[in-house]
Amino acid sequence: MATHAATDHHHADHHDDHDHKPQGFMNRWVFTTNHKDIGTLYLVFAFIMFCIGGAMSGVIRAELMSPGLQFVEPYFFNQMTTVHALVMIFGGVMPAFVGLGNWMIPLQIGAPDMALPRMNNWSFWIMPFAFTVLLCTLFLPGGAPAGGWTLYPPLSLQGGSSVAFAIFAIHMMGISSIMGAINIIATILNMRAPGMDLLKMPLFVWTWLITAFLLIAVMPVLAGAVTMLLTDKFFGTSFFNAAGGGDPVMFQHIFWFFGHPEVYIMILPAFGVVSEIIPTFARKPLFGYQAMVYATASIAFLSFIVWAHHMFTVGMPLGGELFFMYATMMIAVPTGVKVFNWVSTMWKGSMTFETPMLWAIGFVILFTIGGFSGLMLAIVPADFQYHDTYFVVAHFHYVLVTGALFSIIAAVYFWWPKWTGKMYSEKWGKFHFWWTIVFVNLLFFPQHFLGLAGMPRRIPDYNVAFADWNMVSSIGAFGMLCTPVFMFLILWHSKKHGKTATAEVWEGAHGLEWTVPSPAPHHTFTEPPVIKASMLAHGDPTH
Amino acid sequence: MATAQGKHIYYVPHGSKWPAVGTIGLFTTMIGAANWLNEVSWGKPAFYVGVAILLFMMWGWFGDVIRESLKGMYNSQVDVSFRMGMMWFIFSEIMFFAAFFGALFYARMYSIPWLGGEGDGALTNFYLHSGYAPAWPTNGPDAIGGAFQTIPAWGVPLLNTLILLTSGVTITVAHHALRAGHRTQLLVFLGLTVLLGAIFLFYQAEEYIEAYQHLNLTLGSGVYGSTFFMLTGFHGLHVTLGTIMLAVIWFRCAKGHFTKDNHFGFEAVAWYWHFVDVVWLGLFMFVYVL
Ligand code: HEM
Ligand SMILES: [Cu+2]
Numbered sequence: 046m047a048t049h050a051a052t053d054h055h056h057a058d059h060h061d062d063h064d065h066k067p068q069g070f071m072n073r074w075v076f077t078t079n080h081k082d083i084g085t086l087y088l089v090f091a092f093i094m095f096c097i098g099g100a101m102s103g104v105i106r107a108e109l110m111s112p113g114l115q116f117v118e119p120y121f122f123n124q125m126t127t128v129h130a131l132v133m134i135f136g137g138v139m140p141a142f143v144g145l146g147n148w149m150i151p152l153q154i155g156a157p158d159m160a161l162p163r164m165n166n167w168s169f170w171i172m173p174f175a176f177t178v179l180l181c182t183l184f185l186p187g188g189a190p191a192g193g194w195t196l197y198p199p200l201s202l203q204g205g206s207s208v209a210f211a212i213f214a215i216h217m218m219g220i221s222s223i224m225g226a227i228n229i230i231a232t233i234l235n236m237r238a239p240g241m242d243l244l245k246m247p248l249f250v251w252t253w254l255i256t257a258f259l260l261i262a263v264m265p266v267l268a269g270a271v272t273m274l275l276t277d278k279f280f281g282t283s284f285f286n287a288a289g290g291g292d293p294v295m296f297q298h299i300f301w302f303f304g305h306p307e308v309y310i311m312i313l314p315a316f317g318v319v320s321e322i323i324p325t326f327a328r329k330p331l332f333g334y335q336a337m338v339y340a341t342a343s344i345a346f347l348s349f350i351v352w353a354h355h356m357f358t359v360g361m362p363l364g365g366e367l368f369f370m371y372a373t374m375m376i377a378v379p380t381g382v383k384v385f386n387w388v389s390t391m392w393k394g395s396m397t398f399e400t401p402m403l404w405a406i407g408f409v410i411l412f413t414i415g416g417f418s419g420l421m422l423a424i425v426p427a428d429f430q431y432h433d434t435y436f437v438v439a440h441f442h443y444v445l446v447t448g449a450l451f452s453i454i455a456a457v458y459f460w461w462p463k464w465t466g467k468m469y470s471e472k473w474g475k476f477h478f479w480w481t482i483v484f485v486n487l488l489f490f491p492q493h494f495l496g497l498a499g500m501p502r503r504i505p506d507y508n509v510a511f512a513d514w515n516m517v518s519s520i521g522a523f524g525m526l527c528t529p530v531f532m533f534l535i536l537w538h539s540k541k542h543g544k545t546a547t548a549e550v551w552e553g554a555h556g557l558e559w560t561v562p563s564p565a566p567h568h569t570f571t572e573p574p575v576i577k578a579s580m581l582a583h584g585d586p587t588h
Numbered sequence: 589m590a591t592a593q594g595k596h597i598y599y600v601p602h603g604s605k606w607p608a609v610g611t612i613g614l615f616t617t618m619i620g621a622a623n624w625l626n627e628v629s630w631g632k633p634a635f636y637v638g639v640a641i642l643l644f645m646m647w648g649w650f651g652d653v654i655r656e657s658l659k660g661m662y663n664s665q666v667d668v669s670f671r672m673g674m675m676w677f678i679f680s681e682i683m684f685f686a687a688f689f690g691a692l693f694y695a696r697m698y699s700i701p702w703l704g705g706e707g708d709g710a711l712t713n714f715y716l717h718s719g720y721a722p723a724w725p726t727n728g729p730d731a732i733g734g735a736f737q738t739i740p741a742w743g744v745p746l747l748n749t750l751i752l753l754t755s756g757v758t759i760t761v762a763h764h765a766l767r768a769g770h771r772t773q774l775l776v777f778l779g780l781t782v783l784l785g786a787i788f789l790f791y792q793a794e795e796y797i798e799a800y801q802h803l804n805l806t807l808g809s810g811v812y813g814s815t816f817f818m819l820t821g822f823h824g825l826h827v828t829l830g831t832i833m834l835a836v837i838w839f840r841c842a843k844g845h846f847t848k849d850n851h852f853g854f855e856a857v858a859w860y861w862h863f864v865d866v867v868w869l870g871l872f873m874f875v876y877v878l
Pocket of ligand 2: 308
């Protein structure tokens, strides 16, 4: 360690931009405290998880391609739906956003790094181990958890030896997320360069600030819920056992008190990304910056009082059904504010359609479809029909795949030149986009019809009446399975042969991150930058 | 934030091996615990090895931080980051307890009345649990765990309440002493706080023994036993951690690690202690009295 002591003080007389990358694999990646390297680790990890989760969805769609049972045992099918969801949510979407946050938040607010860099390292490195635990359950006698990612008891407790492993894996993910979120809040509140006032921060930073708050508020509640599952199974407690005075429905309340904010944890940073990209390529400041901030905050607040819309059919008192219905519908108001603001930002802008912009526009349109189906689901009597059908599956895949995932892909294309100093191929980036647009809609749009017609979710077999749309959906799925390969090749090619990127990268780019060279040096802003109005992405109408 | 030259300089720590050690410790603990629960023979030893690694990590990591802090490597910005970290960590702990309090309230306000036939529960009660009359405490329609008695609030729990409240006072006195530079007073009152924490734990252990041996009140006593032991148990675990942290801080005070205006370690533990205290007040109210 003594050899590193010098780096502690390097800033004082540090005016060159030597990279100072630590030597050796372990020092560079395993003991790292560098937000850029940790961000990269998160993103690579998320990519691998997307591929693993994607493979599982391939199994699901292969089985559902035609009626009857053809490829897998029903019990294995259940494991696939359960683990697919857990991997995509906790291993894919969330770490991807944490990776983007790690890379971009310090660059966007003029900080040298995250506020607590060592804890940042720990937050990341827990994740691969957590998922090792979770994925290893696939090979246990009795297999992986198969009761659905929502872990409803008593079903979830009837698994084999996987129950304990899954619960401890979730604990590890929770510890990681909480520490990551604490770090992000401390960074944003404490590490902003002088002049980077709260209401001048880029929206990606704002949305992450609020997301981090949600994470700290609800991940511990999930930890509590799964702890009760654990004690119910192994230590004889009766939290979810009616015979002992408990109630399985109580688990659903606790779970969804976490679960609904959790879905906003996965979409608020996406809102931030899109709010960065659209102004850039419309060459106009974001319309209604402050309204966007307040809308994000009110969505976050409302997300705490809508959870039981996942439980309309479980048997709640009428007053509860009504309250949660109206509260849920209220979320559509701030969400609508956002959609209108993105559209107004584009209105009369001098738009160009580079790859990130295509993904962002795809996001706005397709996420909105998911929002509309959400509104349909929020109507209690209608949900009695839709609940646990493929309509719900269609809804959450529109918001999560064409929402959260699209924004992650958009963000990678948008910031890739800043990270690597290389441009990617616009031609192939656009190809990636259009291919995805076709197949993602083939995949998920027919699921609306299937659900409205009554096809239940999480069941490997179905009535022949559903055969045609299932075939279409599976074809869409197989098209989608190619897309990670495209993305990998495009980025690989860019890294090897891409054109050199400028510091500004995009013609309409504003924001501190575009003032540092591309690729961003290993250490940036070792001294606080002097912030000029022209560097701000938002909050200054004169730029 | 400002250095000697009056220029704003950031501090970024160098790399560290401790997070990696912590990851290995956490991983070993978790797979050890899971295997233990699944009755795999190496689970239990693995769990303890994992815990030992975690303790070693804390020792080393905090040790590094203390040494760096004593060397004056941290600036006030780092101090604020630490403070925010601790505050939000405590907030996450509050939410963890909130889940269990939520379970308690839900059981008492909804599930038990419903099992007893209130609301829409009339038929359930009639066909599945006929004869079950809702009440609190209860171990449910099937009287899981058999008849039991509860711990009366106005005995040991009241005493423990007074002990924790007093410890909140002593730690505040110690803090004032630290700020005023009265070393002896600091050590005495901080020591008293540690002692009160330990006494609290002693009574809590007595109470558990009494519950298990004489009252037939166990973790398996239906929903009452579940909420009672999980809430007081997790609280007790936090008191244990808090007491250990206070003891560590006592030694650091004795070694003269803290100055009048630079003693974040002390304050962090004091906040933690107050948090444990407040959770207890909630417990006393809702678990014992009401
Ligand atoms: C206008 C906003 C939204 C409304 C009104 C809404 C409403 C709903 C409702 C009522 C359900 C329950 C359906 C049922 O199970 O019967 C649901 C399910 C779901 N929603 Fe949304 N939603 C909205 C936005 C979102 C967003 C932004 C996300 C994530 C990014 C999301 C993710 C999910 C997920 C994952 C489920 C299914 C959970 C499961 O049962 O496995 N929703 N939504
Ligand atoms: Cu929801």
